[in-house]
Amino acid sequence: MENQNTQSETPRGDSDKKSVNKVNFQAARGVRDILPNEQKFWQYSRHIAEEIARVFGFRHIDIPTFETAALFDRSIGSSSDIISKELYFVSSKEEKDVPIDKMLALRPEFTAGIARAYIENGLQTWPxxxxxxxxxxxxxxxxxQKGRFREFYQIDFEILGDPSPKADAWVILACWEYLTVLGLTKVEIQINSLGSIESQEKYRKKLKIYYKPLLDKLCTTCQTRFEKNVLRLLDxxxxxxxxxxxxxPTTIDNLDEASKKHFMEVLSMLDAFNVSYSLNPYIVRGLDYYTHTAFEIMISESADEKTQTSGASHQVAIGGGGRYDGxxxxxxxxxxPGVGVALGIDRIVDEMKRQKVQVKHQPHTEIFVVSIGSRAQKRADNLVMxxxxxxxxxxxSPDKxxxxxxxxxxxxxxxxxTIIIGEREAHDNTCIxxxxxxxxxxxxxxxxxVSLLSERIR
Structure with missing residues (x-):
């Protein structure tokens, strides 16, 4: 009778050769590991963010890593680069021919998910x-590319239910204080107003009239954006x-009176808070949902810092946001109504390193217990606990x-x-x-x- 468990024979030499072949796995393109020696910058930046959030009255919320793709399509806008080019879709091997309105996608930003959570969980009924x-x-x-990854980290502040200019200024001030406490310098807020939805509609028509004769001189991307979202041509x-x-034509020159008043009050509050800003009429942001205030947070790098040559300064964007009333x-x-901002932790950490921000080193190990002898080992085990x-x-030390x-x-x-326990110390219930x-x-x-160490370490 034939043995059903018989396996086909492989020449010994070929088998040995296969066992030698190893697969060298590496991180996927566009992602990276953040190693323990880097963590002091990351932990410090997150810790300060938590403290600023507490002081400014922001409450912590966690939202899912993925949502229905339709949420992002409807909120961010199908004409944006995020939706048309950059969205990561999620599927399992079992899922085939999933309708577009049922497809899942990894979050490309936080605002849409927070807005969804606000509606779904009835947060509008809260104060x-x-x-x-x-x-x-x-x-x-x-x-x-340098400073840009496919998985990156953000800090996000949102205010929902406040239409006032104070809310716009408040999220900007929170960012300003956060970066100041971190120790970063050469920070500037570049700010613009897109006006109300009604103002934007009138402005879009003027912008189309201006750009239409120039279409053949624009890049192919802008030629496409001309029809889908003409504001993006300014970006x-x-x-x-x-x-x-x-x-x-600029947005500021085409604001209605209510939008102009809102914007001037925002700027007045920033002046009162001593926040450094400059007007930039070309800031429209890359997402379709913005109205009224739009801003970006920049850090200047002098040319000699970046290229070792003299010349004009170079600015790095580390965050941005604005109002999204619709x-x-x-x-x-x-x-x-709503207003929010996102800050890129990756670029903030890069700036902390470039500006040589001193981060207090937190030792991974505060106390090491040394034991000498079997009796001391037992006492040391209790002391460690x-x-x-x-x-x-x-x-x-787990070894002797x-x-x-x-x-x-x-x-x-x-x-x-280091706490040292020998046989004598174990007998006397003491240590060094x-x-x-x-x-x-x-x-x-x-x-x-414990009380002695608490006084010295804490």
Whole structure:
């Protein structure tokens, strides 16, 4: 009878050759690892963001990493680069021929998801306005380059239910204070007003009249945008298009009286807050939902810093936002006003490094426990648990290393203090506290150790 478990034979040499072939997995294009030695900048920037959110009255919200693609299409606008080129769709192997209105997509920004959460969870019934804050990864299928990734991280502030100019100024001030506390310099707010929806409609008509004779001189992208969203022509970075926008009509010159009053009050508040800003009539932002105030947050880099040559300064955008009074109604909610801003953590961290911002080093290991002898080992095990429960980052050697090897390990882990327990200390319920920076040692009671260390570390 034939053996059903018989396997086809492979020559030994071929088998050995296959086992040698290894797959060297690497991060996908456009993403990267943020290693432990980088984390002090990331943790510090996130910590300061949390503190600024608390001080300015923003409450934390977490939203899903993916939403229905239709939400982004309706809110951000089908003519935007995000929807037409950069959206990441989510599907499983089992899903085939999914209707467009049922497709899922990774979030390319936070505002649409927060607006959806506001409507779905009945936040409009809460006392208004509602100030919300979040941070985390967002995703865009963009062309990877320096400072631009396909998975990147944002800090987001939103105010919903407040139509006043104060709300616009408040989110800008929150960003200004955040960057100031971080220690970044050469920060400037570039600001514009797109006006009300009615103002925008009149302005779009004027802009089309201006650009129509110039269409054949514009880049192919702008020729497409002319019909879909003519405002985006002002946002183009192509040399062939930049020279034409200099003579284009501006939004500020075409505001209705109510929009003009709103904008002047925003600027007046920024003056009162001593926020540095400049008017930029070409800021329209890349999303279709903006009305009234639109702004970008820039940091100047002098040419010699960037290229080691003299010349004009170069500006890096690290955030932006604006007002979106029609967004919530557009996605099925009430006519609720809103204003928000997103800051790019990746670029902020790059600027912290470039400007040599001093971030206080938080040692990963606060305390290392050294034991010498079997009796001391048992006492040390109990002490480690006491220290961990008290909230100290504590390490010990799992192997039976000699005294010198354990001290070397404590030094390598950059421990602030080393607690030493020998047989005598185990018998007397005492220990030796060694300051790893100064090398000074002192005796202490194990019963008082937690309170002693709390005074010195906390």
């Amino acid at each position: 208004q306005p509602i100030k919300l804050y979040t941070q985390g990864p967002v995703f865009r299928h963009d062309k990877p 183009c970075k192509e040399v062939s298009c930049i020279k034409h926008k200099e003579n284009a 967004l919530l109604k557009q996605i099925g909610g009430n006519n609720t 006491d220290l961990l429960r008290a909230g100290f980052a504590t390490e010990f 290393l000699n005294f010198r090897a354990q001290l070397k390990m404590a030094d390598k882990l950059e421990a602030t203090y 506290i060694r300051d790893m920076k100064s090398g000074i040692q002192e005796d202490a009671s194990c019963d008082e150790l």
